[in-house]
Amino acid sequence: MMVFTLAAQGQGNTTPLRIIMIGAHPDDCDIDGGGTAILMASMGHAVKFVSVTNGDAGHQSQGGGALAKRRMAEAKEAGKRFGVTYDVLDNHDGELMPSLDVRLQVIRKIREWKADVVIAPRPNDYHPDHRYTGVLVQDAAYMVTVPNVAPDVAPLVKNPVFLYFQDGFQRPNPFRPDIVVDITPVIDKKIHAMAAHESQFFEWLPWIGGYAGEVPKDKSLWEPWLKKKMEREITEDLKKTLDKWYGSGRSASARFVEAFEVCEYGKQPSADDMRNIFPMVGK
Numbered sequence: 672m673m674v675f676t677l678a679a680q681g682q683g684n685t686t687p688l689r690i691i692m693i694g695a696h697p698d699d700c701d702i703d704g705g706g707t708a709i710l711m712a713s714m715g716h717a718v719k720f721v722s723v724t725n726g727d728a729g730h731q732s733q734g735g736g737a738l739a740k741r742r743m744a745e746a747k748e749a750g751k752r753f754g755v756t757y758d759v760l761d762n763h764d765g766e767l768m769p770s771l772d773v774r775l776q777v778i779r780k781i782r783e784w785k786a787d788v789v790i791a792p793r794p795n796d797y798h799p800d801h802r803y804t805g806v807l808v809q810d811a812a813y814m815v816t817v818p819n820v821a822p823d824v825a826p827l828v829k830n831p832v833f834l835y836f837q838d839g840f841q842r843p844n845p846f847r848p849d850i851v852v853d854i855t856p857v858i859d860k861k862i863h864a865m866a867a868h869e870s871q872f873f874e875w876l877p878w879i880g881g882y883a884g885e886v887p888k889d890k891s892l893w894e895p896w897l898k899k900k901m902e903r904e905i906t907e908d909l910k911k912t913l914d915k916w917y918g919s920g921r922s923a924s925a926r927f928v929e930a931f932e933v934c935e936y937g938k939q940p941s942a943d944d945m946r947n948i949f950p951m952v953g954k
């Protein structure tokens with residue numbers, strides 16, 4: 672009911688845009704931007720997720736091509752549930768380098784999607800694949816408009832808006848929430864879509880995180896358990912930004928949020944541009 676209300680609110684005052692979210696692994700975009708993607712897609716934007724690696728290292732007892740195939744199938748199912756298309760690039764997990772070869776793969780993906788907005792991690796993160804995905808996407812900014820680079824795919828006429836997913840890393844500088852999206856109305860849908868990555872949320876991540884014993888034996892309890900696991904404190908900083916965009920009072924009811932920072936290397940969006948990119952915040 673709530674979702675319908677939100678979607679209806681956005682109709683008629685939004686120019687449909689093409690959004691591409693780029694993560695290192697099949698499940699990264701889901702975690703960091705999945706709720707926003709559901710809302711964007713329901714309000715008319717075309718959204719694509721890209722995983723730069725095939726996820727073939729993300730398991731304690733499986734690996735290689737068989738794991739890559741399993742994770743590809745999980746990503747496709749997740750994409751259906753989110754309402755986005757999901758591409759997985761065939762680079763090894765845990766071994767990603769910010770090479771020219773992969774930069775060109777990223778440039779082609781952004782161009783082929785004719786992206787107006789690109790969302791990726793910041794290049795400061797504990798995981799080298801996340802870090803280098805941040806570098807690769809930064810390196811693709813501007814270059815997506817240069818015709819002689821990857822000349823087999825038409826360049827973009829305009830440099831897209833580049834945004835960063837939220838993270839908690841403090842050095843060299845902490846994440847700055849330029850916009851915060853209240854995803855509370857779609858949190859159950861987000862969790863259901865994330866749960867398509869069974870190999871991750873119910874096998875690998877609990878194992879590597881040392882909490883495998885917490886995963887419910889009964890599969891029907893998986894999604895409520897995962898939702899509990901995804902609870903995060905909404906800091907004063909996030910609340911302030913939430914109220915700035917939605918109007919004061921929103922932070923009192925928001926339970927789940929996703930935040931984004933504007934990258935300096937793309938088009939610098941005006942406040943109106945941001946409201947068009949994020950129609951769920953309203954006018």
Ligand SMILES: [Zn+2]
Nearest residue numbers: 695696699801
């Ligand atoms: Zn990851």
